[in-house]
Amino acid sequence: MNKDIIIECQQIEKIYDDGASQVQVLKSLDLTVYKGERLAIIGQSGSGKSTLLHLLGGLDQPSNGKVIVHGTDIHQLNVKKQGEFRNQYLGFVYQFHHLLAEFTALENVAMPLLIRGNKPALATKKALELIDRVGLVDRQSHKPGELSGGERQRISLARALVTNPTCVLADEPTGNLDQQTADETYGLILELNKSLDTSFVIVTHDRKLAARMDRTLKLMNGHLETVSD
Numbered sequence: 001m002n003k004d005i006i007i008e009c010q011q012i013e014k015i016y017d018d019g020a021s022q023v024q025v026l027k028s029l030d031l032t033v034y035k036g037e038r039l040a041i042i043g044q045s046g047s048g049k050s051t052l053l054h055l056l057g058g059l060d061q062p063s064n065g066k067v068i069v070h071g072t073d074i075h076q077l078n079v080k081k082q083g084e085f086r087n088q089y090l091g092f093v094y095q096f097h098h099l100l101a102e103f104t105a106l107e108n109v110a111m112p113l114l115i116r117g118n119k120p121a122l123a124t125k126k127a128l129e130l131i132d133r134v135g136l137v138d139r140q141s142h143k144p145g146e147l148s149g150g151e152r153q154r155i156s157l158a159r160a161l162v163t164n165p166t167c168v169l170a171d172e173p174t175g176n177l178d179q180q181t182a183d184e185t186y187g188l189i190l191e192l193n194k195s196l197d198t199s200f201v202i203v204t205h206d207r208k209l210a211a212r213m214d215r216t217l218k219l220m221n222g223h224l225e226t227v228s229d
Contacts, residue, residue: 006167006199007033007056012065014051025051027222029065033167036197038190040210042227043219049203050171052219056201057090057169058082070166087116091160091198093170099144099152099159106131106140109159116163130158133195134188150181154188161192167199174206186212 009031016023025048033039033056043049054060055067058074066073070089074082086092099108106127113123131140134154144152153173160168173189174182186209193200202213210216216227 004035005032006035006037006070007031007201008066008068009056010066010068012052012055012067013063014048014055014060015063024222026055026062029222029224031056031217031224033199033201035166036193036199037215038193038200038213039202040213040216041201041203041219041224042205042207042210042216045205047219048222049219053169053171053201053203057092058086087112087163089166091163091165091168093153093156093160093168093173099155101144104141104143105136105147105151105155108144108155109162112159112163127158127162130162131155133161133192134158148181149178150184153181153185157185157188157192161196161198164196165198167201170200170202170204172204172206173202174204174209182206182209 009029012026012029012031013024014026016025029052041049041052051060055062058067058077061075067075069085072085074085077085100111103111106124109130110123110127113126114120128137128140131137134157136151136154139147139151144155147155174185189200190212192198202209204210217224218227
């Protein structure tokens with residue numbers, strides 16, 4: 001595994017304050033993600049896994065500490081620059097896919113490139129390539145409501161990868177799938193990781209998926225602990 005550092009968290013803390021009480025979810029947390037690495041983060045519900053993933057992607061602001069992506073402290077960027085930075089370096093996959101219902105699979109996958117400012121012809125060509133990689137060329141003109149859960153998740157993976165990100169952040173990517181479809185999704189993630197050299201940070205309750213990653217960390221009491229084989 002290449003040891004180039006893609007993401008580095010330094011003493012990250014996250015405190016939620018509702019005015020009456022404070023809850024500290026993350027406590028002086030350090031984390032390093034390497035190029036091409038597959039990293040699983042496990043932990044009980046409410047332990048802060050999704051919060052951590054949102055901090056890595058610049059979707060939430062830490063109370064203290066730094067998140068450095070490609071040498072840039074992303075939380076020092078303004079909102080517009082953060083969006084541009086995410087579009088360039090990061091991809092996102094969610095349990096409930098977050099595809100846009102009114103657009104076709106092809107249009108959904110092309111969307112990040114259109115947002116980047118690519119010409120429609122180029123965005124469509126690249127989107128088709130990724131849809132082909134996930135085996136759904138024959139479903140490109142279907143809208144999300146016409147796709148199965150597994151197909152929607154494959155399109156979500158294609159959308160996350162269409163910009164050639166160096167890291168994909170995935171929040172329970174198999175949590176809403178039956179076991180057979182989940183197994184197919186595992187295989188696709190492994191294949192895309194190897195062929196594209198894209199890092200994957202996957203938050204999951206699925207121990208079977210975690211076991212197929214290069215490394216597994218458990219989030220507990222605000223800290224990350226290494227899970228041995």
